[in-house]
Amino acid sequence: MDLHQLYVFTKVVEHRSFSKAADDIFLSQSTVSSHIQALEKMLNIKLFDRVGRESILTPQGERLYQWALKLLLIKDQALLDLKEGMTDLRGMIRIAASSVPGQFMIPRMVKRFREQYSEVTFHIHQSSSKIVAEKVLNGSVDVGILGDKYDNDKLCYIPLLKEKLVLITSNRNEIVGPVSIEDILHYPFVMRNSNSGTNALLERSLKKNNIHKGQLKIIAYTESGQSLMQFVIQDIGISIISEIAAREYSAQNMLKMHEINGFNDERYFYLIYNINKTQSLLSKLFIEGAVDLVGGGQHKPV
Template sequence: MPDFRLRVFQSVARHLSFTKAAQELFITQPAITKHIRELERSYAQRLFERRGNRISLTEAGQLLLQHADAVENLHQQLTEQLHLLHGAARGRLRLGASTTLTQYVLPPLLPAFQARYPHIELTLLNGNSEQIADALLQGHLDLGFVEGRSKSRDLHYELLLEDELVVVRSPDATQPATLTVAQFAQHPLVLRERGSGTLEVLEYALKAHQLKLSELQVAFYFDSTEAIKLYLAAAPGCLGVVSGRALVKEVAAGELEIVEVPELQLARQFEAVWVQGEPLSPAATRFLSYAHKHYEQ
């Protein structure tokens, strides 16, 4: 089994943060520091340059990261091949998903999958669609789930589920329930951040009406759908654009309301994604099949 200190090192190197590595590995930050210092003593090399609150990899750190990734991949391949000898479903499965999928789509699948395959170790990385694509290409994930329209030629995409964005606001009986695109464009907007599939779909919809985001009044960009909902609840007059799946509870409770903008085409797809030309691991294949069956019901 690979040295746990290497796993700690990989996490710190990936995030360039001791705090985020501690959160990912569920250990304390002093423990992270201890493991890194032990590695540096063992190799008699500094692995990170420290400048104030920022860190970066040294040349020795970059070399160690290459070999640590190779060791991790070889160990995973060995684990999978050994367990395939007697048909057991075991091993590590590193999932990554864009924010909407992480918050509202994948979590309901995980408990039953874990119950069926208790020896598969699951992790789930949350990021926007662009970040998930990058993590796949860097070898940090086995299987991703994204939204949006942009595609990388280095990745393979497979439809998982249809979705639709909706325009939402704090309830206001004085405002019309349906807006034209021109009326929509006159409101302050609360949107997802650059790199998100949600923002990309909106930009494509606006482009069909010769509109650019730079021409509109954007009150705030958030990297969280939950933050958008909370902002809207406190900001009458603002409009947000999020997945309808994110609004079930708030709409039912009367905390937010959906506004129809028929001229905006906001349909999109949730897709599974992995590196082009590379076969999925047995664990990833099982999870993808399980997800398809769940949403076909």
């Protein structure tokens, strides 16, 4: 059984698409199709049902996928054992991240990981926390980093970093902190989209303070954290965001950061992975070292 064909097969499974798998591993779609057809012919089984634009695994395909992951992991371990040092380990780690981890945590983590494993390549997908969790569940990425928790027995959460929400205003705004939530209601407000972890924590904090989101003078919703920052910097509105993100911009004197009275709830940013997905050796090393990579302390999966 050809290990490269098995590798191509796993990519089609994870992307549910021949074309997306081809893009991911830099092959033509026809080459990917040829590898799958060769596998089907050799094993004398059908691996996929074509349903619309998606390629759905057959029961036999599902069983082969589990074996393929195990065989590819054994291959990585064998190569590692044959090498003189672990720094020669090569491969790709696919990460989905929400906006704050994607912008302020992952660059540091990648830098530190590559100091030890210089041949690793990272593929970063940035989206909302909800979509991050979905990508981890469907296997299209190896791990996710996000700021909210979604109940699912397949997801394992490792807390990386704790933070809270703060108010940000332009340097021209007259607000002097710390502020009360009632003070905020009088100003134009810029809001993150509903699927972000920051928005989820904000709505919980508002509810705890008996404030309905409708009481805010919302002038814009945005999916982009950078776009939100520009709204505030240009004094179009104020916003409540991650302390980690706000601190970076405040330190550069691009905006002002204020504590909010009554907003005492803290949250974690988590690394998550799917317990049913067989991880590559590189992904395992990244997961096991994640807390140290981000600069945190000890952790326990929760």
